[in-house]
């Protein structure tokens with residue numbers, strides 16, 4: 289396998305683009321990534337487009353608007369992990385030597401569903417009985433609070449941190465900081481969550497160009513951001529009494545990714561994790577090995593994972609503030625860490641960041657912790 | 669059909685039967701070859717791929733693993749409602765609504781008993797009935 293690097297990234301600010309088509313939302317991200325990489329359109333040999341609900345031929349619809357056609361275009365659906373899974377497919381293609389230059393797109397337009405909770409698969413038994421994603425995470429939160437004594441205001445501080453970071457990111461959907469009091473007083477969604485404990489619904493797109501590291505200098509003078517590990521897993525189906533306070537799929541994926549990359553959690557400088565709800569970030573601190581089981585609250589209380597802290601998590605604002613147009617999230621996380629590792633993030637820059645991890649998981653299906661999870665580790 | 673439910677049909681796939689005592693019971697599947705147990709009932713065993721499955725009568729009493737009061741839900745559900753997981757002695761966890769109580773009265777690991785309830789209104793305008801659990 290050849291070492292692969294990200295050479296170009298682009299995204300559009302996440303938000304609500306009701307009047308735009310999926311293609312019109314996404315092409316600026318693609319154009320930015322191509323220009324950032326310094327590649328020509330003809331250099332791109334394959335494209336993977338991750339979207340959960342974008343509909344058939346999303347990649348073709350997007351790429352025709354910028355005239356990148358005739359190449360293999362593969363559309364990838366893996367719920368919240370759609371575009372991180374697409375990124376892995378592109379990585380396999382380049383690492384294996386089949387392709388030299390690959391384009392990855394993540395895109396979603398959720399405003400077409402008119403708001404509310406995410407529409408889930410209606411063939412699923414629990415969904416037909418009223419399971420919604422906020423309730424699933426809400427149950428995780430209630431159990432974790434019971435088992436480990438997590439306080440409601442600590443949980444709210446996850447949202448406060450996310451919003452503080454998002455305020456520094458021009459691509460974030462929410463740019464207004466909030467207080468613990470505002471989080472706790474907001475409208476109830478699924479207890480213990482108020483609206484501010486939940487990622488917003490919205491639209492967005494992100495894109496990345498990858499090539500073998502050894503080829504990067506042909507296209508760009510920017511530092512290539514090396515892919516140390518590219519990992520995708522599905523959840524393990526279980527009918528019994530799963531422990532909902534530890535996401536087995538993330539624990540397993542993290543072990544694999546650290547082993548592949550030859551780094552451990554202590555080597556990471558910055559992370560983008562899948563904070564769809566406040567409790568998720570708490571669970572992932574532990575699952576990714578940033579702290580021991582039951583100790584995640586301390587990272588929030590001590591500011592360790594805030595910008596300026598020991599190990600900043602979600603400097604972009606994360607899903608809670610940057611937004612979560614499902615299929616776009618995986619590549620958007622990669623856009624953020626590439627910019628962090630290049631030192632391009634100005635007022636939200638993690639100083640001297642050299643190693644970064646992205647973590648994208650989701651898919652509410654009965655009997656799974658999550659349907660899918662994808663972890664990537666990058667280094668400058 | 670339970671009298672209290674009127675003519676409300678149960679959601680498809682529920683596997684609810686009303687016993688001679690007038691109380692509901694849930695039926696899952698047990699694999700005759702490897703013993704794996706699931707709810708709701710299935711046609712093939714996820715553990716060994718056997719199709720030799722028999723009905724498994726589930727205990728009507730279990731323990732509350734966790735819950736969340738849902739205020740925002742898709743059209744049809746009567747909100748707020750309490751979504752929960754209840755663990756049954758057969759080793760099966762069941763997603764359910766909790767009825768007949770207030771969230772403030774709930775505690776993790778408390779005993780819960782199976783019942784039936786109308787949970788909302790279907791796309792056809794008819795009431796949606798299903799199993800539910802209530803503190804024992």
Ligand SMILES: [Zn+2]
Nearest residue numbers: 699702713716
């Ligand atoms: Zn079996």
